Amino acid sequence: MKKLVALVLALCLALGMASFASADELPTLDQILLGENTDLAAKIHFAYHRTDRKELLEGYVAKFNETYPNIEVEYELITDYAENALLRIGNNDWTIMGIPTVDKDELSKYFVPLGSLEVLDGLYNFMSDKSFDGICYGLPSTGNANGVLYNKAVFAAAGITELPKTPDEFIADLKLIKEKTDAIPLYTNYAAGWTMGAWDAYVGVASNGDPAYMQQVLPHAKDPFAKQADEGTGPYAVYKILYDAAAEKLIEEDYTTTDWEGCKGMMNRGEIGTMVLGSWAYTQMQEAGDKPEDIGYMAFPITVNGKQYAPAGGDYNFGINVQATDDEKLASLYYLKWLTHESGFTFVEGGVPIDKNGEYPELYAAFAGIDMLADEPALEGEATLLNELNSESELNINAGGNTKVQEIVEHGFNGTKDFDEIMADWNEAWSDAQATLKVTVNE
């Protein structure tokens, strides 16, 4: 009996030491080289949300296995991803996952550090988003620039020769589309919900050209949703476009029964004029029918001091489970590096490349002369402030706050509430949250 206990103890100690020793040895993303260590054997369980890209992703695994035959990658593609990931984040039943909304100071609790922000920022785009205290915990899957999808044929039929640059021009063009074509000028995708939350993406860079706005200015702003002195800019102008479009009946007639899958084909066939979605949607619209050449992408119609801006940022970031074994962690690093450098995923998906030397797909042709800016990280010690304000105010800007945007459509369409009143409500919610969290407010 004593022997057994001793044996078990020794084994535990040895295992503990082993894991300690190699935890120090885990290299960072910039240190590893693809093509080395090819006999590494491990199994990777990859939780991700792109249910529509099963074949593509599994094809990548096959290609990756040509170099690393002993690393087995199994994809679990989840429809209701954001919620599911949040519930499972503390488990050990995944090796790599797309990082859900987590406070930045908690990243280290769940994810393996990938390297220092200082080094990785020079090699990859959008690294600051999932970093904390100068350490990166996530590598973006692809990058998105946010603008507006439009159908070139519809625009031509409506006689629109120049892309709109201001909210007024945009609304005027929507009216032209309604007058001269049978297409739905602006398809809101109201029923899907998250497609409405997508409007939040334009509150930052696109509406005021300031990359610091989202993370640094907004948390301290007094009444951020109020009408700004420079008319046609700021968050107010973004949501006003939606309100006006709904009020002028420039959106789909029965918006409560819209169908996300169906809208792709409608866009492709020219039954829809515009849709406000990130660049990731571009390829899907092209693939949905026979007229991929008709799909166009333009910057959001707000001009700040004569210049248009496009917010760009990482899509879901990949993170590696801290609870995984060392071999699994290392294998995951190789796979993530391979995905970023070799797979061509971002190009195929019409995304902004993550690899700084990567190639831009042609959808960004219309973005010539437009500044693509990524949000700057939060000020020191405020990494979680925006999340907390979002939660406290229940506005959830850029964090699944779909309901509030849907309400804009309802009130606009039914005329049940003035736009200024809605914005005043939001300002109140924001101020209350700032007061509760004792945030200093800059007048």
Add this chain to the structure above:
Amino acid sequence: MSTVQSPLRKRRINWQKIALIVAFAIVPLFLLILFTYVPFLKMIQFSFYNMSYTKNKGFVGLDNYLRVFTKSEYVDAMLLSLYYMAGAVVQLSLALFFASILSLERIRGNGVFKAIMFFPFLVNGIAIGYIFKYFYTRGFVLDSVLQALGFQLESLPYWLRDQSVNNWSLVFTSVWKYCGQNMVLFIGAIASIDPALYEAATIDGANRWQQFKAIILPGIKTVFMLNLILSITGSLSAFEPAYVVGSMGANGTATFFIKIHQMAHVSQKVGQACAMAMVLMALILIFTVLQRLFFRYVMKDSDNTFNAKANKAKTLW
């Protein structure tokens, strides 16, 4: 001696019994405690904290509860259950009506009717949601049927868009689903009534309505109460129709249950959501008790047959 022995023997037998009961019950009890009572107690605890899934931001006392009653949006959401309660009344009346007809009259194809009425209950709630989403879409099923009946499309409302009708549209889906189930329960209860009573009533010259009032209604009292309580509590915690058909509670269809879901999963205010869940539970309890009291009162009044009076007299004496 024998008077001392027998309780002892009894006790020995009880031990064996207890051992057996424990052996059989321990697994289900363990699961019940682990997955029902522990989470429930945790929920009570969480409801006094300001916390998200990953972070506890501190004890806040009754703040979470106060907010539920002071914010108009939650009160509005609770009032939405009134639609579903109205639906529940219609649903129960219809179910009782069909159950009585199918039980009292010898209708050919009796079983087929029952099966057809019961079928919706077997369909998954989410599937029903999708069926009705297309059912209500402009120009789809409902509109086509109504047009075939001579209605003009222009005069029809948008079933899900118009806020004056959309909650009724959702309530209808739930009535459609549960009516058959209620009916089957009623039929079961009616079947347990002694058919000789109808015969006797017929001989006494009672018509169908009188038979229904005097024989069926008192005979199915318990099942009726059960159905009513289930429907009303179901109305208070309505979720599926508004979530699936109503696009996750958009357009003024967000029930209290949906608000809880949004609070916990979108705003990640777990403490607040737990407090809301506790309030909902309290409401359901209150409603159940109120219903029981109400019906005890009503039934007492309607029970004034000669026998009941005689019994009362006896107990008084």
